[in-house]
Amino acid sequence: MLDAIRQRCSVRTYTDEPVAEEDLQAILEAALCAPTANNVRPWHIVVVTDTEKRETLAGVHQWARFCAQSPVVLAFCADAERQPHWWIEDACAALENALIEAAALGLGACWVGIRGEEGGHGPGLEREQYVREALGIPGHIRVLALVSLGHPAGRPSPKPPGPMDVVHRESW
Numbered sequence: 741m742l743d744a745i746r747q748r749c750s751v752r753t754y755t756d757e758p759v760a761e762e763d764l765q766a767i768l769e770a771a772l773c774a775p776t777a778n779n780v781r782p783w784h785i786v787v788v789t790d791t792e793k794r795e796t797l798a799g800v801h802q803w804a805r806f807c808a809q810s811p812v813v814l815a816f817c818a819d820a821e822r823q824p825h826w827w828i829e830d831a832c833a834a835l836e837n838a839l840i841e842a843a844a845l846g847l848g849a850c851w852v853g854i855r856g857e858e859g860g861h862g863p864g865l866e867r868e869q870y871v872r873e874a875l876g877i878p879g880h881i882r883v884l885a886l887v888s889l890g891h892p893a894g895r896p897s898p899k900p901p902g903p904m905d906v907v908h909r910e911s912w
């Protein structure tokens with residue numbers, strides 16, 4: 741698993757080979773092993789393989805285009821009524837577990853952020869609403885991000901770990 745963490749990197753090009761159901765199950769199970777605040781487990785994951793739906797998701801913004809090529813797109817969501825405060829952290833932890841499991845299985849994946857700034861400038865909540873409408877996700881469910889998933893068409897190199905000078909011991 742430590743090797744998988746070090747080998748993980750964002751993969752944005754994929755072959756046509758479908759993701760085996762057992763690999764998908766392993767990735768979903770890894771996601772659902774993540775810690776959640778107060779053990780609420782507010783996550784929901786929408787698994788999308790339908791070509792038309794993936795093409796729609798790929799249009800959410802310009803850095804999501806490869807979702808049309810990856811055989812699977814996962815939408816990581818959370819029930820914000822059940823967990824209004826910690827849903828983002830909970831969904832992030834699940835998503836990261838999924839990325840690591842995908843790397844461990846030799847699959848390629850990429851985190852595609854879609855969350856807008858609430859009440860802020862820029863895309864606001866429009867991207868989330870776009871994904872919600874594309875997948876029929878109910879209003880009380882928040883959408884954190886998409887993950888593209890497939891067999892890598894190339895072997896991008898993992899980045900080295902970040903430098904240690906951001907680590908502060910005992911005090912800043």
Ligand SMILES: Cc1cc2nc3c(=O)[nH]c(=O)nc-3n(C[C@H](O)[C@H](O)[C@H](O)COP(=O)(O)O)c2cc1C
Pocket residue numbers: 748749750751752803804850851852853854898899
């Ligand atoms: C919150 C978040 C949002 C991201 N959104 C996108 C995205 O929309 N499109 C994309 O191609 N990569 C996206 N990424 C992937 C990052 O670009 C990538 O993790 C970063 O460049 C480091 O590369 P690595 O994953 O290969 O280590 C996102 C990553 C995070 C953590």
